[in-house]
Amino acid sequence: MVEKVIPIRVDEGKGLTPSIPGQLVAANTLTKDTRGRPLRDLRISVTDRCNFRCTYCMPKEIFDKDYPYLSHSDLLSFEEITRLTTIFATLGVEKIRLTGGEPLLRKNLEVLVEMLAKVRTTVNQPLDLTLTTNGSILRKKAAALKAAGLHRLTISLDGLNDDIFKKMNDVDFPVTDVLDGIAAAQEVGFTNLKVNMVVKKGTNDQEIIGMAKHFKGSGVTLRFIEFMDVGSSNGWDMSQVLPSQEVANRINAAFPIEPIEANYPGEVAQRWRYLDGSGEIGFISSVTQTFCHECTRARISTDGQMYLCLFANEGFDFKTLLRSGRSDLEIANAIMSTWSGRNDHYSEIRGSNTAGSKSSRKVEMSYIGG
Ligand code: SAM
Ligand code: SF4
Ligand code: SF4
Numbered sequence: 001m002v003e004k005v006i007p008i009r010v011d012e013g014k015g016l017t018p019s020i021p022g023q024l025v026a027a028n029t030l031t032k033d034t035r036g037r038p039l040r041d042l043r044i045s046v047t048d049r050c051n052f053r054c055t056y057c058m059p060k061e062i063f064d065k066d067y068p069y070l071s072h073s074d075l076l077s078f079e080e081i082t083r084l085t086t087i088f089a090t091l092g093v094e095k096i097r098l099t100g101g102e103p104l105l106r107k108n109l110e111v112l113v114e115m116l117a118k119v120r121t122t123v124n125q126p127l128d129l130t131l132t133t134n135g136s137i138l139r140k141k142a143a144a145l146k147a148a149g150l151h152r153l154t155i156s157l158d159g160l161n162d163d164i165f166k167k168m169n170d171v172d173f174p175v176t177d178v179l180d181g182i183a184a185a186q187e188v189g190f191t192n193l194k195v196n197m198v199v200k201k202g203t204n205d206q207e208i209i210g211m212a213k214h215f216k217g218s219g220v221t222l223r224f225i226e227f228m229d230v231g232s233s234n235g236w237d238m239s240q241v242l243p244s245q246e247v248a249n250r251i252n253a254a255f256p257i258e259p260i261e262a263n264y265p266g267e268v269a270q271r272w273r274y275l276d277g278s279g280e281i282g283f284i285s286s287v288t289q290t291f292c293h294e295c296t297r298a299r300i301s302t303d304g305q306m307y308l309c310l311f312a313n314e315g316f317d318f319k320t321l322l323r324s325g326r327s328d329l330e331i332a333n334a335i336m337s338t339w340s341g342r343n344d345h346y347s348e349i350r351g352s353n354t355a356g357s358k359s360s361r362k363v364e365m366s367y368i369g370g
Helices: 022-030 078-090 109-117 119-123 138-148 162-169 175-187 205-215 244-254 318-322 328-340 346-352
Strands: 002-004 041-045 095-099 128-133 152-156 194-199 221-226 257-259 270-274 280-284 297-300 305-307 314-317
Touching: 041 078, 078 095, 078 109, 078 119, 078 297, 078 318, 078 328, 095 109, 109 119, 109 128, 109 138, 138 152, 138 175, 152 175, 162 175, 194 205, 205 221, 205 244, 221 244, 244 257, 244 280, 305 318, 314 318, 318 328
Parallel strands: 002 314, 041 095, 041 297, 095 128, 128 152, 152 194, 194 221, 221 280
Antiparallel strands: 257 270, 270 280, 297 305, 305 314
């Protein structure tokens, strides 16, 4: 991965400044990238490790025991993540998602959740705190996450047929344990759960109707994600993508659905509801119906790099800034100047990308968490 130290532009308050001046905050709510997009959400990857080897994310031929995973000192500490989150929130970020790798593998994650849940009080504004997990150890962790103040949860599950799911996770992990994790989350009081299903044509698309039937009427929103060409190791090709429209057609034939309005501008998933009133489903169609024009998301990788796109091939080194005595104001300025130079719109130009060349090497999904 290419590392690049961002140019820091400090307009005022040189030296250590304990807080971020109001005028800077006000300026940031107006700060847009070169395509007019504001910065609204932040995804933070808390570990590059995972107990699954999903073929579309961490294929085991590459992510084997010799893979150079990050050492503990390379990871941002809980204090560093909280400080960075506070600065982002002060600058107008409204939504934080913890991800990975498998975030629940990060030791004492609930302690981080508790620290982040307090940020909304520090910045005195709403801050949505969510987490995406493969659900494998959710039964063990659900109560602690709820008590720590996590607001919402998304669980990934690619099918209900054990053979198919095991083929996808590639570590023989059974469906029942993920379903049990979902039940545990409901038991401790998480509501509005979401389940993400990556659809790979020819691998698990026969699971679409079964998944829809299972979650219909359960209060859980099932979301279908098109298989994406993230990273440089998952062997993606267009023939394995089942367009969301096709998924919607198949579901509509079994259980009639209709599209509904987005909850907020820039919502990534397109929402549909069952005509019989038994809930809604979502589609994340980053391949066939791109949404770069309203992408308001930044990502912090496990090793503290800020990425401006899921498909980026380089990040901006915020770990060095955090560890070199920079003030909150300097870091805030660095975030703003990085964001204002953003021009990413990979999905819109996917076809013209030179896949496979060195210059097109992209950051792995497990570093930045989807
Ligand atoms: N380990 C956690 C999990 O699986 O939920 C969090 C990290 S995972 C990288 C975040 C999300 O990215 C998951 O819902 C996963 O299914 C999705 N994902 C990973 N690789 C993908 C790909 N190639 N195309 C589409 N979605 C992908
Ligand atoms: Fe692990 Fe999530 Fe990637 Fe699957 S999608 S390998 S569970 S990080
Ligand atoms: Fe955002 Fe990049 Fe995805 Fe476009 S391709 S929606 S810019 S993350």
